[in-house]
Amino acid sequence: MTDTLKRIVLASRPDGAPTDDNFRLEDAPLPSPGADEVLIRVHYMSLDPYMRGRMDDAKSYAAPVPIGGTMEAGGVGEVIASQSPDFAVGDFVFGMMGWTTHAVMPAAELRKLDPKLAPPTTALGVLGMPGFTGWYGLNKLGRPKAGETLVVAAATGPVGSMVGQLAKAAGLRAVGIAGGADKCALATDTLGFDACIDHRAYDSASDLRAALADACPDGIDIYFENVGGKVFDAVFPLMNPHGRIPICGVVSWYNAGGKIDSEVPTPTLWRQTLVKFLSINGFIIMNHWDDYPEFLTEIAPKVVTGDIKFLEDVAEGIENAPTAFMGMLRGKNRGKQIVKLI
Amino acid sequence: MTDTLKRIVLASRPDGAPTDDNFRLEDAPLPSPGADEVLIRVHYMSLDPYMRGRMDDAKSYAAPVPIGGTMEAGGVGEVIASQSPDFAVGDFVFGMMGWTTHAVMPAAELRKLDPKLAPPTTALGVLGMPGFTGWYGLNKLGRPKAGETLVVAAATGPVGSMVGQLAKAAGLRAVGIAGGADKCALATDTLGFDACIDHRAYDSASDLRAALADACPDGIDIYFENVGGKVFDAVFPLMNPHGRIPICGVVSWYNAGGKIDSEVPTPTLWRQTLVKFLSINGFIIMNHWDDYPEFLTEIAPKVVTGDIKFLEDVAEGIENAPTAFMGMLRGKNRGKQIVKLI
Numbered sequence: 001m002t003d004t005l006k007r008i009v010l011a012s013r014p015d016g017a018p019t020d021d022n023f024r025l026e027d028a029p030l031p032s033p034g035a036d037e038v039l040i041r042v043h044y045m046s047l048d049p050y051m052r053g054r055m056d057d058a059k060s061y062a063a064p065v066p067i068g069g070t071m072e073a074g075g076v077g078e079v080i081a082s083q084s085p086d087f088a089v090g091d092f093v094f095g096m097m098g099w100t101t102h103a104v105m106p107a108a109e110l111r112k113l114d115p116k117l118a119p120p121t122t123a124l125g126v127l128g129m130p131g132f133t134g135w136y137g138l139n140k141l142g143r144p145k146a147g148e149t150l151v152v153a154a155a156t157g158p159v160g161s162m163v164g165q166l167a168k169a170a171g172l173r174a175v176g177i178a179g180g181a182d183k184c185a186l187a188t189d190t191l192g193f194d195a196c197i198d199h200r201a202y203d204s205a206s207d208l209r210a211a212l213a214d215a216c217p218d219g220i221d222i223y224f225e226n227v228g229g230k231v232f233d234a235v236f237p238l239m240n241p242h243g244r245i246p247i248c249g250v251v252s253w254y255n256a257g258g259k260i261d262s263e264v265p266t267p268t269l270w271r272q273t274l275v276k277f278l279s280i281n282g283f284i285i286m287n288h289w290d291d292y293p294e295f296l297t298e299i300a301p302k303v304v305t306g307d308i309k310f311l312e313d314v315a316e317g318i319e320n321a322p323t324a325f326m327g328m329l330r331g332k333n334r335g336k337q338i339v340k341l342i
Numbered sequence: 343m344t345d346t347l348k349r350i351v352l353a354s355r356p357d358g359a360p361t362d363d364n365f366r367l368e369d370a371p372l373p374s375p376g377a378d379e380v381l382i383r384v385h386y387m388s389l390d391p392y393m394r395g396r397m398d399d400a401k402s403y404a405a406p407v408p409i410g411g412t413m414e415a416g417g418v419g420e421v422i423a424s425q426s427p428d429f430a431v432g433d434f435v436f437g438m439m440g441w442t443t444h445a446v447m448p449a450a451e452l453r454k455l456d457p458k459l460a461p462p463t464t465a466l467g468v469l470g471m472p473g474f475t476g477w478y479g480l481n482k483l484g485r486p487k488a489g490e491t492l493v494v495a496a497a498t499g500p501v502g503s504m505v506g507q508l509a510k511a512a513g514l515r516a517v518g519i520a521g522g523a524d525k526c527a528l529a530t531d532t533l534g535f536d537a538c539i540d541h542r543a544y545d546s547a548s549d550l551r552a553a554l555a556d557a558c559p560d561g562i563d564i565y566f567e568n569v570g571g572k573v574f575d576a577v578f579p580l581m582n583p584h585g586r587i588p589i590c591g592v593v594s595w596y597n598a599g600g601k602i603d604s605e606v607p608t609p610t611l612w613r614q615t616l617v618k619f620l621s622i623n624g625f626i627i628m629n630h631w632d633d634y635p636e637f638l639t640e641i642a643p644k645v646v647t648g649d650i651k652f653l654e655d656v657a658e659g660i661e662n663a664p665t666a667f668m669g670m671l672r673g674k675n676r677g678k679q680i681v682k683l684i
Contacts, residue, residue: 060617271595274591279621280621280623282618284617
């Protein structure tokens with residue numbers, strides 16, 4: 001067994017889009033688990049847009065990563081030493097291990113995985129936080145009804161692909177937005193979206209809006225908001241009366257160094273919310289773990305049978321995590337971005 | 343019985359705040375009721391901020407009043423001729439009669455009142471659309487919990503006074519905003535608000551916000567939005583996580599010729615909605631008449647006993663309705679603005 005781990009720490013805070021300088025690869029001695037702790041060898045770590053928010057020293061729902069601190073991430077790995085009666089060496093677990101090859105974690109913060117039930121990487125994507133985010137936001141806040149029209153961006157990503165597939169299964173018209181013709185083909189051909197619009201083909205929000213209006217002849221009843229920015233500007237005027245907008249992310253405004261303005265001024269947004277009786281709900285999935293068993297019971301069997309599909313992009317080696325992360329913020333990945341560490 | 347009626351029609355559309363030129367007083371022959379219709383002598387008509395919206399030729403939840411058309415209003419009156427088996431001469435009724443001394447109305451669009459149960463004017467205010475708006479928005483969308491803090495503007499108006507009194511009864515801290523020290527004294531001394539802030543005493547949203555922060559030491563959990571504008575700018579940054587914002591009006595942005603901008607840009611509003619898990623719901627009470635019996639059953643007895651108080655401002659004569667309406671949009675009224683026509 002090695003006696004050192006490798007990890008990526010936050011070297012400095014980004015100004016806009018993160019750069020290589022914001023990250024530092026470090027070696028550190030392998031820690032030993034204390035009472036009720038286990039040592040994990042991380043097999044796969046997750047890269048998610050929310051991590052960009054943690055790099056800022058801004059008030060948010062979670063504390064920022066301190067300078068010099070290990071970047072946050074969910075991971076799946078194998079227990080290689082245990083001081084907990086609940087976990088044995090060889091168990092596969094999920095937890096917030098960070099950008100690191102090894103981690104000591106309190107047993108209470110780990111969830112045991114059954115690698116025979118589904119591949120362990122699914123705990124990071126389709127059956128993990130992103131898939132759960134899509135399921136929760138659509139069903140609990142979007143309140144989908146057959147015959148309605150849903151729009152979601154990042155359609156091939158782990159949130160958008162869950163939202164689109166669930167909406168289709170519920171009898172909605174599902175219209176995706178994605179960056180590039182390849183992703184749009186994946187969205188319609190593999191994931192079953194009724195239509196998918198390549199936002200890169202439209203420079204302005206109004207051009208994108210015209211394309212959306214064509215793809216949504218009956219207007220938009222649910223906009224599952226995960227990007228903000230140009231897509232928001234294009235979508236918002238197309239919302240139908242009684243529309244619902246669950247918000248789980250605004251990555252293009254805040255997480256990727258994008259321009260932080262909107263063609264929809266606040267008074268217009270507010271007035272339209274009133275006259276269209278819109279229901280707008282921000283949420284982060286960390287507040288809703290009580291519903292996770294319901295999600296897993298419903299969705300895990302469908303992942304196993306292939307009724308719910310998922311796409312993964314796998315980078316290799318912790319030293320490549322920053323590049324993969326920065327690429328993801330620019331939309332380079334097609335599906336759930338994972339880093340393989342073993 | 344007279345053979346003419348007097349009514350106020352929309353002479354022209356306002357540009358900003360309405361002026362006398364936008365209204366015209368007309369005489370017209372008294373119409374006769376057809377089958378299943380009744381003729382009503384209007385005793386009291388209601389003036390409400392939403393009427394300002396109807397004067398614009400803008401897409402909204404309701405059609406605009408046409409040029410030359412009678413201004414819309416709810417009214418209470420006495421049946422003076424009936425071609426309906428459901429209404430007898432002498433019955434008191436509520437309906438959308440308009441700014442008019444007499445109206446022929448389909449029986450199906452009228453609601454019979456029991457003048458012995460409560461004064462007929464209450465059908466326009468505390469037991470009518472405004473009171474129902476406050477009750478619905480607070481209870482169904484605001485989801486009040488004891489110990490929380492609520493803020494509502496136009497605190498002595500018919501919506502705000504209902505919201506504040508219900509919030510107090512539910513164990514919340516109720517903080518009002520009103521224009522002028524007299525109204526603030528009414529809000530605290532008569533209506534039972536814990537505090538009331540005179541927005542006229544603060545030129546800037548940030549100064550108003552500082553006063554609100556003092557009055558809301560635990561932040562704001564529910565902002566019942568009925569004004570927009572400076573009050574919105576002051577309140578929004580003080581919202582607590584999991585806060586709720588029912589929106590029933592944005593009068594200061596759209597109905598009174600106010601400045602249509604905000605210190606809270608849309609991307610900030612959207613991001614804060616996410617990171618604070620806010621729930622924002624626009625509504626108009628016309629969509630929720632199914633819940634009216636529940637409201638009336640709960641609230642009417644409390645109005646009779648005085649457990650729910652209400653304030654009325656009564657103008658006299660239809661010719662004075664435009665002046666009273668324009669005054670209301672500038673906040674001259676303290677309570678529910680009514681015009682006595684008899």
